[in-house]
Amino acid sequence: MGTASKALTLLNYFSRAHSQIGLSDLARLSGMNKATVYRLMGELADHGFVEQIGAGREYRLGPAFLRLAALREKAVPMRELALAELTKLSELTGETSHMSLLNGEVLSNLTYSYAHKHGTMVMMEDAEVLELHSTGSGLAVLAFSPAPFVDAILSKPLIARTPETVTDPAAIQALLPKIRQRGMAWSIGGYERDVYSHAVPIFDAGSHCIGAMAVAAPVSRMTDELRATIQTELALAARRTTRVLGGFPPDSFPKFKPTDSPVESELT
Amino acid sequence: MGTASKALTLLNYFSRAHSQIGLSDLARLSGMNKATVYRLMGELADHGFVEQIGAGREYRLGPAFLRLAALREKAVPMRELALAELTKLSELTGETSHMSLLNGEVLSNLTYSYAHKHGTMVMMEDAEVLELHSTGSGLAVLAFSPAPFVDAILSKPLIARTPETVTDPAAIQALLPKIRQRGMAWSIGGYERDVYSHAVPIFDAGSHCIGAMAVAAPVSRMTDELRATIQTELALAARRTTRVLGGFPPDSFPKFKPTDSPVESELT
DNA sequence: GTCGCCGGTTCATTATTTGAACCATCGGTT
DNA sequence: AACCGATGGTTCAAATAATGAACCGGCGAC
Structure with a gap:
């Protein structure tokens, strides 16, 4: 599996029931190394695909999806x-x-x-x-x-x-x-x-x-x-x-x- | 720039005016090697972030954004x-x-x-x-x-x-x-x-x-x-x-x- | 105080990405 | 029909980036 795929896979762990996830949880869920998840999430965050919130530094889906969904729906x-x-x-x-x-x-x-x-x-x-x-x-x-x-x-x-x-x-x-x-x-x-x-x-x-x-x-x-x-x-x-x-x-x-x-x- | 970032960057070339882009164009626009773009777009396509259409095999944004945008808006x-x-x-x-x-x-x-x-x-x-x-x-x-x-x-x-x-x-x-x-x-x-x-x-x-x-x-x-x-x-x-x-x-x-x-x- | 877990960081090892060159195919031009 | 210049797609050795065990400092529970 390519690196890009790994990053994208991480997005699948977010759901309606599980809308924010911490670094360690995400590492456990995905089976990837914590350092790997950290770096990948950092890259996703740079592009607005996820954002980190509050004291726990948990991740949640970012605002970039609103824009891209609007573009997709337009196309x-x-x-x-x-x-x-x-x-x-x-x-x-x-x-x-x-x-x-x-x-x-x-x-x-x-x-x-x-x-x-x-x-x-x-x-x-x-x-x-x-x-x-x-x-x-x-x-x-x-x-x-x-x-x-x-x-x-x-x-x-x-x-x-x-x-x-x-x-x-x-x-x-x-x-x-x-x-x-x-x-x-x-x-x-x-x-x-x-x-x-x-x-x-x-x-x-x-x-x-x-x-x-x-x-x-x-x-x-x-x-x-x-x-x-x-x-x-x-x-x-x-x-x-x-x-x-x-x-x-x-x-x-x-x-x-x-x-x-x-x-x-x-x-x- | 990490590999995941490169893949995500490719998504930025899609806009309202430019809603579908061929492989070579995308390689030119991004300055990346054609083979690289090909592989990255393949990974994005696997996850529904882009899809390839018709005879020209051009890419456009995929349906995954609708789902993720809905999740983001829910959260x-x-x-x-x-x-x-x-x-x-x-x-x-x-x-x-x-x-x-x-x-x-x-x-x-x-x-x-x-x-x-x-x-x-x-x-x-x-x-x-x-x-x-x-x-x-x-x-x-x-x-x-x-x-x-x-x-x-x-x-x-x-x-x-x-x-x-x-x-x-x-x-x-x-x-x-x-x-x-x-x-x-x-x-x-x-x-x-x-x-x-x-x-x-x-x-x-x-x-x-x-x-x-x-x-x-x-x-x-x-x-x-x-x-x-x-x-x-x-x-x-x-x-x-x-x-x-x-x-x-x-x-x-x-x-x-x-x-x-x-x-x-x-x-x- | 101390234990355990958290997010975050390091660095030598390792595996993946990279890109020049290459194909087959398609349309238009000569 | 032969050619040209595009296209999307593929290959493989060389180069580069990803990896993960171990390590921090900090926080909260006990």
């Missing part, structure tokens, strides 16, 4: 384009919709839209992280990712977020062909209890899966009718999104036909 | 806090207000707020770059920055954005003591013709100047009364912003008294 208005589709999707379905991007071995939320039709709805957060094995979006991505990548993900310990989470690698592998065949994944209570989620992969210009678009509804509100609406509209919205982002579904990607999916009680 | 809601102050400020003054952060040798826009009171207003853009020598915000920052930094900035060629831009280093140096004394800078048509801008520096926890808050109005609309309103409200808003961001003005920083500043035709 490639992914968030803006996705949000336009999500807004329509939430209106049509009356439920929360969101889009997330593959980032290493997890999905991170790009943006989301609420429908204000019901008193309850599934809540989302910016930069929220979704696991690949326990969420509808994750399964959609796995189904359209290279086999070695899938194997790597599923060979690590799979955390059971709820009693309904499928944590058996073989069972998850078994789900993927069906997801590939219909171009859509679903997950019932796999990540959070009471959340029924449908997800469709999004592709880039090289037909690589880069993330997923999803609709999440409370389990208690799901009916055959709502399911049909979600599946139809989500498939359309996701296809438009892939295209508007300049991407192409792979040739094997199915045209979703709502009649194909009675869905019944097929878990996950 | 340190600078933009949110600044925007709250700017919104009030624009309402009180009836003019466009904005805040920008020092980033290397330039200021980059953090956020801004429009007043919808008049048919015309000064327009801003996300991630817009402001020069230190030709803008009110830049002068405010220079006045409260270490002398070596100021000298370094003023010893480079100073671009005349308009016929009114002051480009003589000595003349700019001469302005700084007065700005320090009153805690506020102004610029009339120095960056864009017809823009009359007032600016106050913002400080961090170590009393270092990290940026500026400003109000920009069309020259044609400026009256003694508007000037007095802007100066009073801007000084208050900037002080609140420094505090709410966890910072402190240096001990030498003056309490702004509107009566101190008849201002008349004192250029810049």
Whole structure:
């Protein structure tokens, strides 16, 4: 691993829950030598990627990201384009919709839209992280990712977020062909209890899966009718999104036909 | 310069005007060897900091910044806090207000707020770059920055954005003591013709100047009364912003008294 | 007082970065 | 069609930068 990669890797230890980290902690987390971490963090700090605060001299993410994110969004208005589709999707379905991007071995939320039709709805957060094995979006991505990548993900310990989470690698592998065949994944209570989620992969210009678009509804509100609406509209919205982002579904990607999916009680 | 710094430096060549750059161009711009740039960009791409597109294999900023910016804003809601102050400020003054952060040798826009009171207003853009020598915000920052930094900035060629831009280093140096004394800078048509801008520096926890808050109005609309309103409200808003961001003005920083500043035709 | 941990620093050893030269490929020009 | 001058990408010996064990001084808990 190159030196630059090591520096960038350090940034991955910052999360919503862990927003500031001391030098020694960072060295432990990364397994690097303390002196190495010190020097790398110094370089990151010089460029505004991290900053040191207060008495403990802990590090946190720096202001440079705001500028670079604004430039990225100006050059490639992914968030803006996705949000336009999500807004329509939430209106049509009356439920929360969101889009997330593959980032290493997890999905991170790009943006989301609420429908204000019901008193309850599934809540989302910016930069929220979704696991690949326990969420509808994750399964959609796995189904359209290279086999070695899938194997790597599923060979690590799979955390059971709820009693309904499928944590058996073989069972998850078994789900993927069906997801590939219909171009859509679903997950019932796999990540959070009471959340029924449908997800469709999004592709880039090289037909690589880069993330997923999803609709999440409370389990208690799901009916055959709502399911049909979600599946139809989500498939359309996701296809438009892939295209508007300049991407192409792979040739094997199915045209979703709502009649194909009675869905019944097929878990996950 | 460490290897990590070199990689991070490469990111600085991307701007609104120059949003995608080829390998050879990047090597020329940075003065680094093509092979070096190739390897560094490869590492940046592995982490989603840049991505390569299309036939020309050009690079552009990657999606990782969206996630990291969201995390940064979650941990340190600078933009949110600044925007709250700017919104009030624009309402009180009836003019466009904005805040920008020092980033290397330039200021980059953090956020801004429009007043919808008049048919015309000064327009801003996300991630817009402001020069230190030709803008009110830049002068405010220079006045409260270490002398070596100021000298370094003023010893480079100073671009005349308009016929009114002051480009003589000595003349700019001469302005700084007065700005320090009153805690506020102004610029009339120095960056864009017809823009009359007032600016106050913002400080961090170590009393270092990290940026500026400003109000920009069309020259044609400026009256003694508007000037007095802007100066009073801007000084208050900037002080609140420094505090709410966890910072402190240096001990030498003056309490702004509107009566101190008849201002008349004192250029810049 | 003292123990343990913190951020920060040092310097000889070591492994990584570096860059000139090289390829294959593409478009435009002669 | 042959050529030219670009491009992105690759190689490998030489040079340089990264590394990490050990070491500080300081702080807080016991």
